[in-house]
Amino acid sequence: MGKEYETVIGLEVHVELATKTKIFCGCTTAFGGATNAHTCPVCTGMPGSLPVLNQQVVEYAMAVGLALDCEITRDFKFDRKNYFYPDNPQNYQISQLYFPICRNGKIEIEAEDGQKKQIGIHEIHMEEDAGKLVHDEREDCSIIDFNRSGVPLIEIVSEPDMRTSEEVIAYLDKLRLIIQYLGASDCKLQEGSMRADVNLSVRRAGEKEYGTRTEMKNLNSFKAIARAIEHEANRQMDLLASGEAVIQETRRWDDARGCSYAMRSKEDAKDYRYFPDPDLVPVHISDAWIAEVKARQPEFRTEKIMRYQEEFGLPYYDAEILTGSKKLADFFESAVTVSQKPKKVSNWLMGETMRLLREQNMEADEIRFSPKHLAELIHLTDAGVINSTVAKEVFEEMFRNDVDPKQYVEEKGLMTVNDESALRGVVSQVIKENPKSVEDYRGGKEKAIGFLVGQTMKAMKGKANPESVHQMLKEFLAQ
Amino acid sequence: MSLTGFTALELGKKIKVREVSVKETAAAFLAAIRNRDQTTNSFITVDEEQVLKRAELVQTQIDNGSLCGPLAGVPMAVKDNICTKGIKTTCGSKMLDQFLPTYTAEAVRNLECAGAVLLGKTNMDEFAMGSTTEASYYGAARNPWNERHVTGGSSGGSCAAVAAEECPFSLGSDTGGSIRQPSSFCGVTGIKPTYGTVSRYGLIAYGSSLDQIGPIAKNVSDCAAVLEVISSWDQKDSTSIQRRDLDFTSALLDDVAGMKIGIPRDYFDDGLDAEVRAAVLEAADILKERGAQVEWFDLGLVKYAVPAYYVIACAEASSNLARFDGVKYGYRTGEYEGLHHMYKKSRSEGFGLEVKRRIMLGSFVLSSGYYDAYYLKALKTRTLLKQEFDKAFAIYDVILGPTAPSTAPALGSSLEDPMKMYLGDIYTVSVNLAGLPGISVPCGTDSKGLPIGMQLIGDCFQEKKIIRAAYAFEQSGTYRRSPLACGAIE
Numbered sequence A: 001m002g003k004e005y006e007t008v009i010g011l012e013v014h015v016e017l018a019t020k021t022k023i024f025c026g027c028t029t030a031f032g033g034a035t036n037a038h039t040c041p042v043c044t045g046m047p048g049s050l051p052v053l054n055q056q057v058v059e060y061a062m063a064v065g066l067a068l069d070c071e072i073t074r075d076f077k078f079d080r081k082n083y084f085y086p087d088n089p090q091n092y093q094i095s096q097l098y099f100p101i102c103r104n105g106k107i108e109i110e111a112e113d114g115q116k117k118q119i120g121i122h123e124i125h126m127e128e129d130a131g132k133l134v135h136d137e138r139e140d141c142s143i144i145d146f147n148r149s150g151v152p153l154i155e156i157v158s159e160p161d162m163r164t165s166e167e168v169i170a171y172l173d174k175l176r177l178i179i180q181y182l183g184a185s186d187c188k189l190q191e192g193s194m195r196a197d198v199n200l201s202v203r204r205a206g207e208k209e210y211g212t213r214t215e216m217k218n219l220n221s222f223k224a225i226a227r228a229i230e231h232e233a234n235r236q237m238d239l240l241a242s243g244e245a246v247i248q249e250t251r252r253w254d255d256a257r258g259c260s261y262a263m264r265s266k267e268d269a270k271d272y273r274y275f276p277d278p279d280l281v282p283v284h285i286s287d288a289w290i291a292e293v294k295a296r297q298p299e300f301r302t303e304k305i306m307r308y309q310e311e312f313g314l315p316y317y318d319a320e321i322l323t324g325s326k327k328l329a330d331f332f333e334s335a336v337t338v339s340q341k342p343k344k345v346s347n348w349l350m351g352e353t354m355r356l357l358r359e360q361n362m363e364a365d366e367i368r369f370s371p372k373h374l375a376e377l378i379h380l381t382d383a384g385v386i387n388s389t390v391a392k393e394v395f396e397e398m399f400r401n402d403v404d405p406k407q408y409v410e411e412k413g414l415m416t417v418n419d420e421s422a423l424r425g426v427v428s429q430v431i432k433e434n435p436k437s438v439e440d441y442r443g444g445k446e447k448a449i450g451f452l453v454g455q456t457m458k459a460m461k462g463k464a465n466p467e468s469v470h471q472m473l474k475e476f477l478a479q
Numbered sequence B: 001m002s003l004t005g006f007t008a009l010e011l012g013k014k015i016k017v018r019e020v021s022v023k024e025t026a027a028a029f030l031a032a033i034r035n036r037d038q039t040t041n042s043f044i045t046v047d048e049e050q051v052l053k054r055a056e057l058v059q060t061q062i063d064n065g066s067l068c069g070p071l072a073g074v075p076m077a078v079k080d081n082i083c084t085k086g087i088k089t090t091c092g093s094k095m096l097d098q099f100l101p102t103y104t105a106e107a108v109r110n111l112e113c114a115g116a117v118l119l120g121k122t123n124m125d126e127f128a129m130g131s132t133t134e135a136s137y138y139g140a141a142r143n144p145w146n147e148r149h150v151t152g153g154s155s156g157g158s159c160a161a162v163a164a165e166e167c168p169f170s171l172g173s174d175t176g177g178s179i180r181q182p183s184s185f186c187g188v189t190g191i192k193p194t195y196g197t198v199s200r201y202g203l204i205a206y207g208s209s210l211d212q213i214g215p216i217a218k219n220v221s222d223c224a225a226v227l228e229v230i231s232s233w234d235q236k237d238s239t240s241i242q243r244r245d246l247d248f249t250s251a252l253l254d255d256v257a258g259m260k261i262g263i264p265r266d267y268f269d270d271g272l273d274a275e276v277r278a279a280v281l282e283a284a285d286i287l288k289e290r291g292a293q294v295e296w297f298d299l300g301l302v303k304y305a306v307p308a309y310y311v312i313a314c315a316e317a318s319s320n321l322a323r324f325d326g327v328k329y330g331y332r333t334g335e336y337e338g339l340h341h342m343y344k345k346s347r348s349e350g351f352g353l354e355v356k357r358r359i360m361l362g363s364f365v366l367s368s369g370y371y372d373a374y375y376l377k378a379l380k381t382r383t384l385l386k387q388e389f390d391k392a393f394a395i396y397d398v399i400l401g402p403t404a405p406s407t408a409p410a411l412g413s414s415l416e417d418p419m420k421m422y423l424g425d426i427y428t429v430s431v432n433l434a435g436l437p438g439i440s441v442p443c444g445t446d447s448k449g450l451p452i453g454m455q456l457i458g459d460c461f462q463e464k465k466i467i468r469a470a471y472a473f474e475q476s477g478t479y480r481r482s483p484l485a486c487g488a489i490e
Helices: A055-067 A165-182 A222-241 A287-295 A301-312 A316-322 A326-339 A342-359 A371-382 A388-401 A405-412 A420-433 A435-442 A448-459 A466-478 B008-016 B022-040 B048-063 B106-113 B156-163 B180-186 B220-230 B274-289 B302-323 B339-350 B353-366 B372-393 B418-423 B429-433 B463-476
Strands: A005-016 A079-082 A092-095 A102-110 A116-128 A132-136 A141-145 A152-158 A194-204 A214-217 A249-254 A259-265 B043-046 B075-079 B117-122 B169-174 B189-192 B212-217 B260-264 B293-297 B398-402 B438-445 B451-458
Touching: A005 A165, A005 A222, A055 A102, A055 A116, A055 A152, A055 A165, A055 A287, A079 B302, A092 A116, A102 A165, A116 A165, A165 A194, A165 A222, A165 A301, A165 A326, A194 A222, A214 A222, A222 A249, A222 A259, A301 A316, A301 A326, A301 A342, A316 A326, A316 A342, A326 A342, A326 A371, A342 A371, A342 A388, A371 A388, A371 A405, A388 A405, A420 A435, A420 A448, A420 A466, A435 A448, A435 A466, A448 A466, B008 B022, B008 B220, B022 B043, B022 B048, B022 B075, B022 B117, B022 B156, B043 B156, B048 B117, B075 B156, B106 B169, B106 B220, B117 B156, B156 B169, B156 B180, B156 B212, B169 B180, B169 B189, B169 B220, B180 B189, B180 B438, B180 B451, B189 B220, B189 B463, B212 B220, B220 B438, B220 B463, B260 B274, B274 B293, B274 B398, B274 B438, B274 B451, B274 B463, B302 B353, B302 B372, B302 B418, B302 B429, B353 B372, B372 B398, B372 B429, B398 B463, B438 B463, B451 B463
Parallel strands: A214 A249, B075 B117, B075 B169, B260 B293, B260 B398
Antiparallel strands: A005 A152, A005 A194, A079 A092, A102 A116, A116 A152, A132 A141, A194 A214, A249 A259, B043 B117, B169 B212, B189 B212, B189 B438, B398 B451, B438 B451
């Protein structure tokens, strides 16, 4: 059945911007804080208060727009979206309808098969976030926390250019990375600093007209998005196949149950009575301002991948993985600056670091240890102060608690023992205690020496250099 | 002469030279309020104890030299839609009956920094919607010249308080004439400044793109002095404008020689009361005698001003007043089932008839399907009206006309026909739509003894021209009479 139909998907992505203060007042955007600690007359909608636009919000929106190849609206305005809900203190949201700051952009994604595809960006607009309703079951009342009220958001609206969930994930991944590279947001779906609503319709393959679409909300992970898309596409195809119509409506995804249900249909869609906000004046963006923001744009992933190969001699594979998160790339670059050993830093990051991140279900931006300490660990290993087995042990400790590797090695006495006489004693003892292996080795089974190395390392509590041990055993056994 | 008979600047001088104390002055006005407010109903809130405490504090600041401006120690009254921290700010509405702002409006703060002493908050049409101050939850204000007549509105309390000498000056707000029209009806002087001159921070919005706070006083000099203090560039208000020409008192010159004054023919048609017409034209003759060039001209689009104004003001109001929902502050109905029922009941019970009428009108013109036909068309009309004024000001320094088509109507006669009441705003609303400054000065009384006001309109940022013309006119005449002097109120 799937072949008969084509799925058409467009996304509305909300991104919380990483400004220090709110979009229309000076309150902090910091997470946490007691209920309503981060509020003032403006973000609680007190009578007589007025909004004043935060310039940093404009610059972030512009930076994202420029990175997505958008046209910048030279004279933008804000509009009021009117609706009643208690988390919205003014009962209107300040947003942009008529003159959004960016329009007509595009983003290039790479599909599974390596094919490149362009996804159009319809517009990017700025708006304010709402507060949070906290329902107190015990007291049977609701409390409104306005700490998030007025936190700046941008909404990035794509054209309906995506056809599969893979394309959607590739688009979101690329978008997230660009915004993270710009430092405009940390884009965490789970924490809500990035939220995606999926507009989806299906039509018979080859048809020109779009089908009736639905909007899916409450998608908190890439996995949920992919599942919701599959589910919704199938639901709509089933409807059409059985001769029923798709109803234009907003649906809410229930990830636990793996299905969605209708929230509201077009018939009871609200009339938001948008009109230009008279409290905010139109803002002009000059050529100079655009040039300034452009000049501050960072090196993006593609450029970084090229540079890592050229400057550090890394393979493409390494460069691609290291640049997969802005934090990881930044970490890599700082560690290389200290240690001057790019390949070794890369190996630690791609090997042990990734393994432990996976094991603990962590993201690269949650790395706790410092680049300086990783450089130190590399130095200790290269200088032969510790062997590679000990290094892994120290690394795990560093990964967990960001210990200073040098200090840790000293405190725990993990230095490789380079005292030859001590090693000689242990080696002769091991030979004495393992006549069978000695005999095997001498009888031509060269592999038997491995067991003896192991026994020696064990007796040395791992603090010997395995190569020296191997060498000494060979000498002893040759006698 | 009683202390309350002096102007604000005269009182400031007396206080400065220690002829009277700040406390004596405040006490004199508090006594006047006690005596006359049952007649005028000018005030909603007066806290005598706080006033006297504040007076003592200001006195010490004058004594130690930290306060020395012309308004230091001078009492004032403030319209009840301008926020005052910890002092009830009701907007004349049941909705905000017990509302205590958490901060003080910038204009009031500027006056407090200059040493003015707040006597209380004045009566007004609910949320500044009305032309009579009858649409107040606290009852109608009454005209000091004849208590059976209205004060005009919506800053009726502020104007009546000045006329009845319950305060030497006051602040009002003007969205479509709400300072100038009641000033005209009460025989006092009031200025609506150029949009953006006085910060709106702390003014509870009615029509945000039209609202301005302005001074009301016994004469032009006081108005200029108060305007000089309240005007400021405020970064808390995005529509606030940075101006360097705020020395309004420098325009108090008795000299209109060579000034070009235009009189719009359209302002003198059949809708204008004959006595008002005669008084205003007589005032124009006086300015002509004093050297101004006065001529008639055609100001276009006059009849479109009122509809454009009501569409825009109501549209903005429908959104501005959405925050009054019973959730965060203000009135909440007693019994309700669920959120939406609570919203509906609280707003239905908390707002008065006129406010509800304007919210509905505003919601309608912004609705999808009607936006272009009403709201957008009104915005275009506004732009065209501004162009008409631009053309006029390319020729004239000042436009002269009546402030209102009639003198104060009798209490109870306006609200039954809201359309007629709205049309009474014909000479004032276009000034707000175009963002211009306007002043209303008394220029006579009608046969019933009710005051008549003349309006002088200037181009944007040309307050000094209208202040100069108004001042010169004031110097010439004997028109400003007090209702106390003629025995209308004791």
